[in-house]
Amino acid sequence: MSEQPIAHTENWVRQVIMKYNLCPFARQEVERGSIRYVVVDEPQPAAVLEALMAELHLLDEQPEVETTLVIIPQGFEGFYPYLDLVDLADALLGEQGYEGRYQLASFHPDYCFEGEPQDDAANYTNRSPYPTLHIIREASMEQALAKYDQPESIPERNIEFARRRGSDFFVQLLAQCVKP
Numbered sequence: 001m002s003e004q005p006i007a008h009t010e011n012w013v014r015q016v017i018m019k020y021n022l023c024p025f026a027r028q029e030v031e032r033g034s035i036r037y038v039v040v041d042e043p044q045p046a047a048v049l050e051a052l053m054a055e056l057h058l059l060d061e062q063p064e065v066e067t068t069l070v071i072i073p074q075g076f077e078g079f080y081p082y083l084d085l086v087d088l089a090d091a092l093l094g095e096q097g098y099e100g101r102y103q104l105a106s107f108h109p110d111y112c113f114e115g116e117p118q119d120d121a122a123n124y125t126n127r128s129p130y131p132t133l134h135i136i137r138e139a140s141m142e143q144a145l146a147k148y149d150q151p152e153s154i155p156e157r158n159i160e161f162a163r164r165r166g167s168d169f170f171v172q173l174l175a176q177c178v179k180p
Contacts, residue, residue: 002039005073008129009037011177013069016170022125022158025144034066043075045085048133049092055135056098066140070133079110082131089133103141105134109174122159124170129178 013035018026029035036058040051048070055068076082086106093099107128112118145151162170 002041005039005071005130006037008178009069009071009132012129012174015177016173020161022161024148024154025141029066032066034064036065036068037071038068039071039073041074043072045088048072048076048085049088052089052092052133052135053096056093056096056102059102059135059137066137068135070135072131072133076131077109079108079112082106082108085131086133101138103136103138105136107132107134119167121162121165121167121170124162124167124174125155125158127170127174129174 013026014030017023018030021027036055038051038055040048042048052070055070059065059068072082072085076085083106086104089104093102093104107126108131109127109129110118111126111128112123113120113126116122148154
């Protein structure tokens with residue numbers, strides 16, 4: 001079961017995130033092969049948090065792995081229960097002394113920015129085939145941002161792009177990512 005969510009997520013990274021430059025730092029890591037994809041098949045928060053901790057330890061021990069996408073294909077289909085999991089994961093980073101070393105980005109098939117309507121195309125900048133926790137090395141992010149002209153403009157540029165393309169465009173893109 002793990003192979004399919006990984007393949008779908010890799011497709012999403014390449015065909016959405018990288019192709020449309022939603023993350024200007026993704027291409028380098030895709031080309032370096034430094035992104036790790038891990039599936040958590042157990043739909044319980046404790047299992048996800050355990051897997052998250054294992055990945056943090058792995059990242060500590062293997063600096064050649066730049067980042068990990070923890071894919072959760074079942075158990076967190078609802079966006080609000082997923083947000084509760086994200087809160088638990090963020091708290092765990094702090095409790096385990098990882099705050100300031102790693103940060104989490106979150107993606108979900110039904111992602112919705114606070115205060116925005118569910119059908120706003122801008123939400124697709126954080127929509128993925130499966131609920132996903134993205135572990136990011138803060139030092140690497142700081143280095144990448146220092147080399148990027150006006151990094152604070154990235155979210156606004158992505159939102160503008162998404163709204164210009166529209167929801168239907170992204171629905172089709174995500175559907176293509178999960179085709180066999």
